Amino acid sequence: MTDLENARRTINEIDREMAALFVKRMEAVRVIAAYKKENGLQVTDPAREEQILKQNARLVENEQLKSYYINFLQNNMELSKAYQHRLLEGMRVAYSGVEGAFANIAARRVFPDAITLPYPDFKAAYDAVVNGECDCVILPIENSTNGDVGQVMDLAFFGSLYINGVYDIEVVQNLLAIKGTTMDQVKTVISHPQALGQCASYIRKHGFQTREAVNTAVAAKQVAESGRHDLAAIGSDEAAKVFGLKKLEAHINQSGGNTTRFAVFSRVAKKENANDGRFILLFTVSDEAGALSEAIAAIGKYGFNMRALKSRPTKELIWSYYFYVEGEGNIASEDGKAMLRELKEKCRSVRVVGSFEKEIILKDE
Numbered sequence: 001m002t003d004l005e006n007a008r009r010t011i012n013e014i015d016r017e018m019a020a021l022f023v024k025r026m027e028a029v030r031v032i033a034a035y036k037k038e039n040g041l042q043v044t045d046p047a048r049e050e051q052i053l054k055q056n057a058r059l060v061e062n063e064q065l066k067s068y069y070i071n072f073l074q075n076n077m078e079l080s081k082a083y084q085h086r087l088l089e090g091m092r093v094a095y096s097g098v099e100g101a102f103a104n105i106a107a108r109r110v111f112p113d114a115i116t117l118p119y120p121d122f123k124a125a126y127d128a129v130v131n132g133e134c135d136c137v138i139l140p141i142e143n144s145t146n147g148d149v150g151q152v153m154d155l156a157f158f159g160s161l162y163i164n165g166v167y168d169i170e171v172v173q174n175l176l177a178i179k180g181t182t183m184d185q186v187k188t189v190i191s192h193p194q195a196l197g198q199c200a201s202y203i204r205k206h207g208f209q210t211r212e213a214v215n216t217a218v219a220a221k222q223v224a225e226s227g228r229h230d231l232a233a234i235g236s237d238e239a240a241k242v243f244g245l246k247k248l249e250a251h252i253n254q255s256g257g258n259t260t261r262f263a264v265f266s267r268v269a270k271k272e273n274a275n276d277g278r279f280i281l282l283f284t285v286s287d288e289a290g291a292l293s294e295a296i297a298a299i300g301k302y303g304f305n306m307r308a309l310k311s312r313p314t315k316e317l318i319w320s321y322y323f324y325v326e327g328e329g330n331i332a333s334e335d336g337k338a339m340l341r342e343l344k345e346k347c348r349s350v351r352v353v354g355s356f357e358k359e360i361i362l363k364d365e
Helices: 003-039 046-057 063-087 102-110 122-130 150-158 193-198 200-206 216-226 237-243 291-301 334-346
Strands: 092-096 115-119 136-143 162-170 174-177 188-191 209-212 231-235 246-249 259-266 278-284 305-313 321-328 349-356 360-362
Touching: 003 063, 046 063, 092 102, 092 122, 102 115, 102 136, 102 162, 102 216, 102 259, 102 360, 115 122, 122 136, 122 150, 122 259, 136 150, 136 162, 136 193, 150 259, 150 278, 150 305, 150 321, 150 349, 174 216, 174 237, 188 193, 188 216, 193 200, 193 209, 193 231, 216 231, 216 237, 231 237, 237 246, 278 334, 291 305, 291 321, 291 334, 334 349
Parallel strands: 092 115, 092 136, 162 349, 162 360, 188 209, 188 231
Antiparallel strands: 136 259, 162 259, 174 231, 174 246, 278 321, 278 349, 305 321
């Protein structure tokens, strides 16, 4: 047998072994896809991919072959993601609003293969996951210009779902009206209170009256259905396209870096976390001097950095509050467990509502 025949025979044997390993690998991918569906996680995980490439590149010592092996790994990752996308085609994601709402845009970018289902308000969308109608829900938790979304924070405190991912999306607000409308005809603008707040200086400059809507896309729909030239909506490009509206003026929000943070809630808490990950913690303290400072000190004592500390009324007793903490670090670590034990001793109630990797910025489609 010649050297060429031996080489081809070796390749054929390796290909047979690789085929069996490929099937085994894709079965593992199926399990991962099921986990992501249950936990409301995005298919693409850039941090994990980078870690695998860096770690596995060390397995090949031949520098000439190393770059080819990295390409081989990257191709395997793309095949794995393609398979996961196919497996997640039936995933059901709830959001508040109608098509063209920023939550709908965020849902499509995080879960491009899923069925996105609209609900009339935040609670209805949240409850759709609680009662099993949907696998997860994507809800806004904060805007860089107009602050926290209190209703969603309350759902996190009083509800049973977990946050397993936080995503940032740039919010560009536009003035939308029916075709044929001119700027001098507009007297009233309608939108979600957050959007009205983001565009407050623009609204004052033009002397517009304001009306509130459940969300920006609903506002656009109302303007489209009204047929009125004196009424305009504040909303997205997508809303303009969906409802056939004219964009009178673009980018009218006062901040050029206007970003909304969206959280994905699911019924199951994500078990894994990274040392440079994030967590969200909700707690209440007794009405005693120093109770809050002791709780805060316990978080710092174990090396966890607080990125945010916020308070909201519990609605149970007058002047009673719960506290919302966003922290950095692995709350599933031994230090995290010790911190939670101490917090439970010092607080009336403690709940870890979510843990996730660093926030992901959602790019334009």
